[in-house]
Amino acid sequence: MRVDLPEQLPPRPPEESVVMTAGRVDADAEFSAFVRAASPELGRVAWYLCGDPVRAEDLLQHALLRTYLAWARVRNDDPVAYTRRILSNARIDGWRKGRREALTAPLAMPEPSADDGAAARAERDLLGRALRALPPQQRRVVVLRHVLDLSEADTAAELGVSVGTVKSTASRGLARLRELLAEPSGPTPPGRSTR
Incomplete structure (x- = not known):
């Protein structure tokens, strides 16, 4: 049955x-x-x-x-x-x-599945590197709000913070992601210098 x-x-x-x-x-x-x-x-x-x-x-x-x-x-x-x-x-x-x-070293990133194209792998790798460069609170808000597409209220409820905190943290996180993704060499993993 x-x-x-x-x-x-x-x-x-x-x-x-x-x-x-x-x-x-x-x-x-x-x-x-x-x-x-x-x-x-x-x-x-x-x-x-x-x-x-x-x-x-x-x-x-x-x-x-x-x-x-x-x-x-x-x-x-x-x-x-x-x-x-x-x-x-x-x-x-x-x-x-x-x-x-x-955090994981860039070369130790998980392997994508075989059916992904090279462009999709490169884009996912770049996004993963940029997300890892964000501070933990910004990363959590950006992942819940924009990767999982939760509403501001749902994100606030899941994290136990106010909607205003979600808005401001998401705004700062997205601004930082834009900066990181605009860098010609891509985001630098935390703890490494670019010199």
């Missing part, structure tokens, strides 16, 4: 089905379907927030674990938004613990 998932979850490939146990949807099977469908998007968010693929994987695993623990409560709402908020909050918690930002 096939059971459709709530509209908020990304669609599942047709060959998958949700397991029924005593007339109820098996929560583990439903969560597994959610993870398969949402992991690519959430992985990109984690990578943009961290700038390091290893830390992004750790952050994503942490967020998925917390989502799993709250699955009964969030499955009928918007589990992708819930997990994105966990990603953002967990990243903030990492900064608060006094950790230093250690």
